[in-house]
Amino acid sequence: MTDTSTRATPPRAPRPNPVRGRLNSAFFALMGGYIDRKLAAHKRRILDGAGGVVAEIGAGNGPNLRYLPPGTTVHAIEPNPHFHRRLERAAAARGVHLTVHPVPGEAIDLPDASVDTVLCTWVLCTVGDLDGVLREVHRILRPGGRFAFIEHVAAPPGAVRRVQRLVRRPWRWAFEGCRTDRDTAAAIRAAGFASVDITEFPFRSTFVPVRTQIAGFAVR
Numbered sequence: 001m002t003d004t005s006t007r008a009t010p011p012r013a014p015r016p017n018p019v020r021g022r023l024n025s026a027f028f029a030l031m032g033g034y035i036d037r038k039l040a041a042h043k044r045r046i047l048d049g050a051g052g053v054v055a056e057i058g059a060g061n062g063p064n065l066r067y068l069p070p071g072t073t074v075h076a077i078e079p080n081p082h083f084h085r086r087l088e089r090a091a092a093a094r095g096v097h098l099t100v101h102p103v104p105g106e107a108i109d110l111p112d113a114s115v116d117t118v119l120c121t122w123v124l125c126t127v128g129d130l131d132g133v134l135r136e137v138h139r140i141l142r143p144g145g146r147f148a149f150i151e152h153v154a155a156p157p158g159a160v161r162r163v164q165r166l167v168r169r170p171w172r173w174a175f176e177g178c179r180t181d182r183d184t185a186a187a188i189r190a191a192g193f194a195s196v197d198i199t200e201f202p203f204r205s206t207f208v209p210v211r212t213q214i215a216g217f218a219v220r
Contacts, residue, residue: 038204149188184214185214
């Protein structure tokens with residue numbers, strides 16, 4: 001196991017665009033209730049029994065904190081500072097112990113094998129180095145710990161996939177790097193976890209590019 005005391009200080013994430021960073025925080029604050037209602041059953045399933053020490057990659061405004069028991073220690077890996085104020089308010093309201101880490105998911109500043117659960121929802125579509133983030137997830141999880149996720153992914157060939165390709169560039173610009181056609185499930189299965197459980201489901205909404213979703217968990 002790596003001695004994390006000798007690890008180099010991880011790089012800070014580049015600052016988000018001053019306009020799009022704020023707009024994304026406001027957008028998800030406005031749409032958070034709607035999105036959460038659509039995903040609630042899947043969140044409850046993948047987070048059943050979660051608690052203790054949790055690291056959430058891309059914690060945003062904190063919509064997932066309601067699924068954790070009061071007293072949970074949460075390390076929020078959130079490089080966009082425009083989310084932090086709402087995130088802190090959500091943590092206080094839910095009774096969780098929050099520490100915000102403004103670092104990228106590719107270089108998480110937590111020790112090896114230090115968390116019980118890693119969580120992310122609608123995040124892996126945005127990261128620059130997906131395999132690098134998954135290596136970090138694996139590194140910080142304790143043996144037997146769980147990586148819980150919900151992500152929108154590439155649709156099968158057909159109309160939705162054509163829409164994903166059509167809007168790929170403007171969507172990526174507007175949502176700070178979000179890729180609508182990433183094969184995240186294949187990357188998770190190849191990341192070296194002891195077991196992986198993934199369910200595909202449709203996200204029925206007017207947001208056509210994100211209609212194809214996966215939810216699941218991987219055990220270290």
